[in-house]
Structures are given as C-alpha cells and as structure tokens.
Amino acid sequence: MEHLFYQIALTKIPKVGPVTARTLVSYCGSPQEVFLSSTKSLLKIPGIGGQLTQQIKSEEPLRAAEKELLHLEKQNIAALFYLDEHYPSRLKHYPDSPLIVYHKGSSNLNASRIVAIVGTRKPTVQGTTFCEEFLEQIAPYEPLIISGLAYGIDICAHRKALELKLPTVGVLAHGLAHLYPPTHRSVAQRMLENGGIITEYGFETNAEKEHFPLRNRIIAGMCDALLVVETARYGGSIITANFANEYNKDVFAVPGRVKDPFSAGCNELIKNNQAHLLESAEDLVRMLRWDLGAFRYGVQQQLFTELSVEEKNIVNLLRHDEEKDIDALTYLSQKSNSEMATLLLELEFKGVIRALPGKRYVLV
Structure with missing residues (x-):
C-alpha cells in the first residue's frame, strides 16, 4: 500500500505529466524516492527546475494521494501503475501512456484479443446495424471490446457486446465518481460484471473538454485493432484513428456513400491509406490472422534457415531477452499488429521461435 501511495502522489504533482513522471522515476529509482530525494538531487535531473522541485517537496501531492487511496478502498477500485503486471501491456510501451490507470470491474485488460470500436455520436440506422452485425460476426473469437461509453456508436458497441456476453470496457474522460453521459449509468453498471470502466483521472475529477482527446489515446493504445463506424471528417473518432496510426495499430x-457526411471521415481515412476498408468482420480476422491463430505447426528449426531482414530483426530483439510479448515486439520494431502477427507466424513455421502463453515468444 505504501508503494501505491507514492505512485498516486506522483500523479498529483501539478504540471507533471506521464513523460516527466517517468523521467523522475528513472533518475530517482522509484516513486517513493522522488519524494525522499533532496532538493539538490532533484535539481540535477534534466527538465526539473526550481518551481517543480518546490511542488514535489510540498505536502499537497501526499495529502491528495491519501484522499485518493480512501476512495479506492471504499469503492473497490484498482489502481494500476505503469510498471505493474496487470497494467494494460499494449499501452505501457508508449511514452505518453498514463502513469496510473484506475479500473473498476472484472475485465482482463490484457486479454489475448482486443478490438476498439468508435464512431459518430449521431449514427444512422445503417451504422448501428453494421456495428451490431460486426460484433455478432466477431463474437466466436471472444475479443474484449473497448470504447468510450459516449452516445452513438460507442454505446451501441457496449450494449451489443453485453448482449453477446463479450467482455467490454469503457474508457472515461473523468474520475469514477461521475459518469458522462449519466444516461449510460445502467449500461456501465452491467459492464462491471463482464468488463468494466477505466480512467487515468482521479476519483473526483470532472469531465473537461480537453480530457476527451487524451482519453482517445488510451482507446487507441489498448487495442489490437481499431474500427471506425461512421464519422465526419473531424471529431473524436478521427483523433482516435490518428493516435492508432501513430501507435502502429x-x-x-x-x-x-461519397456525399454522405456521416461517412466522410471513414472514406477519407481509407482514401489516405490511414485505414483498411472493412466490409465485414472477416476482413479484420484475416488481417490479424486470427483465423490461423489456433493452428500451430511443430517444425524443426532448419540449419541455415533463410530469414528476411524483418525476420532477422525480430530474432535479434529476442536474443536480448529470454522472452518478449507481441506488444513489445510491435513497439520496438514499429510494425502494425497484423504485420507482426504475420512475421511471428512465419518464424514459427520455420521453427525459429516458439509461442508461450500470453502472446509471448522465445527463440527455439
């Protein structure tokens, strides 16, 4: 509990975001040591000036952390620090990922398959129908479905996932004391039983306009694939798609239709090669190679196996550690999830690597 206290306190220092907080932990050794370090030691850290040092040495972050801990205990909320085992592994490799994620519910945030679904808040009948049909088609693969609990496509995805008994997680742009929009409270309550809600914001934080774009980076970072169902050229869904492209998702x-304003954003993403055209769940399954995921072939490693340059890069990454998960390999090689899945499958076929539980890989 003491470790968690200082981890939370780190997020309560004014004007300290994820990047600066990681720098402090890196130089000091732990969140606790950040607060125990001398003023002289803190001033030696690059980018940490006198004003920030004063804020670190004040009592306010510690008092705020104490208050936050009381809320967590009373509301049965888990606080996942970025170095924790249960922190979303797909998210943790990005420098701007949240230092702490607050999670309420029963979901495994590191499920083997995660699909994010976003779209307009005012969908057409065709849009909601497509969203529901997509989820029906993808249900046999049992993915975790994530979205933002907003009006429109978001809530459609959550409701249909619940109907199909698929785990579903809502990423919020405020603290867990609130729910925006409040009309979705009953859905959020049902999600706690098979999924949950998460946020990077402290318990009593209100929904602010600037929080929503930041929330979208979590949706993008947590998934294997992002699906955009109906969106205009500008808005939250496009921001989420941009984040996903930056993260190589x-x-x-x-x-x-060409002149349909509800599809203008989707059409533009496809036209600019920022999204794959999707007509059914089969397109996503094929691209991510989920259809081949169940088939593993025991192939003896051949002497002098010919590897492509990309395959050799993966082998070199695995040589540095005993094992790596697919998310670390994807981040380090700057490949998309589907590209990495294809390369890993080829290396398995050649008998060069072996898959372990939890999407981890080792050299044979």
Missing part, C-alpha cells in the same frame, strides 16, 4: 473503417 491496425485501423479499419467502414466505407459509405
């Missing part, structure tokens, strides 16, 4: 968009 597989982005899919549902095409629409």
